[in-house]
Amino acid sequence: MGLIDNINKLFDHRIRLGIMSILMVNEEVDFNRLKELLDVTDGNLASHTKTLENAEYIKIEKSFIGKKPNTKYIITRVGRKAFKKHIDALEHLIRNPE
Amino acid sequence: MGLIDNINKLFDHRIRLGIMSILMVNEEVDFNRLKELLDVTDGNLASHTKTLENAEYIKIEKSFIGKKPNTKYIITRVGRKAFKKHIDALEHLIRNPE
Numbered sequence: 001m002g003l004i005d006n007i008n009k010l011f012d013h014r015i016r017l018g019i020m021s022i023l024m025v026n027e028e029v030d031f032n033r034l035k036e037l038l039d040v041t042d043g044n045l046a047s048h049t050k051t052l053e054n055a056e057y058i059k060i061e062k063s064f065i066g067k068k069p070n071t072k073y074i075i076t077r078v079g080r081k082a083f084k085k086h087i088d089a090l091e092h093l094i095r096n097p098e
Numbered sequence: 099m100g101l102i103d104n105i106n107k108l109f110d111h112r113i114r115l116g117i118m119s120i121l122m123v124n125e126e127v128d129f130n131r132l133k134e135l136l137d138v139t140d141g142n143l144a145s146h147t148k149t150l151e152n153a154e155y156i157k158i159e160k161s162f163i164g165k166k167p168n169t170k171y172i173i174t175r176v177g178r179k180a181f182k183k184h185i186d187a188l189e190h191l192i193r194n195p196e
Contacts, residue, residue: 002137003120007112014105017188021195022101037196039100087192090115094185097119098135 006089010055015048020083023075031071104187108153113146118181121173129169
């Protein structure tokens with residue numbers, strides 16, 4: 001049993017950490033708002049949201065606002081549980097490593 | 099200014115996070131002890147300690163215990179300061195993203 005075993009490789013990147021942290025405290029957030037909050041490129045954000053979606057940690061809702069397409073992100077129950085476990089492991093590591 | 103700007107890319111990996119967390123609360127730790135605590139391979143640990151050493155966040159002391167070579171790791175003042183800043187940014191992100 002290593003100190004970092006409960007750290008989830010899928011959250012082990014600052015942009016994915018940022019996306020999940022934001023979605024933990026917001027019901028839904030759209031692409032542009034995430035991009036603005038994290039100050040990242042379209043491509044970067046799209047690839048990281050894809051990774052989280054493939055893992056079923058977030059889901060995506062596509063709609064139209066007027067004629068404009070809009071993409072919203074929502075954390076899933078599985079995602080919330082997995083991220084909580086990751087944060088607990090991170091805090092344990094930082095607070096009392098050994 | 100993005101939410102993740104103060105997150106240090108050099109610490110943005112669970113093994114490097116683990117190494118720094120351990121060295122923050124121990125004066126010095128040798129290679130085998132780090133390997134045991136983190137449950138990682140020799141190669142993995144060697145490459146991550148090398149990255150942290152190149153950034154002057156840790157320093158390495160080589161000595162002999164009897165006839166056996168021993169490698170110890172110590173956090174530097176610069177490393178301690180940078181890691182504290184990283185942890186603060188991580189905790190800010192996790193606690194109150196937006």
